[in-house]
Amino acid sequence: MTTVEKQLEDVPLDMIPYTDASGNVYDFGFGLNWKGVINNARTAKYSAKK
16 A cells, blocks of 8 residues: 555656566556557657657
């Protein structure tokens, strides 16, 4: 609950994403859709990798 309370709902990318033991970073838009990695206008706009 502490993590949820620290999040600023009106500020994008205000949290440090979780990184697992294999080095996968669970950042905004992480995951797969049926066609592969999600890559659309929203993930481009909010991606930390600019």
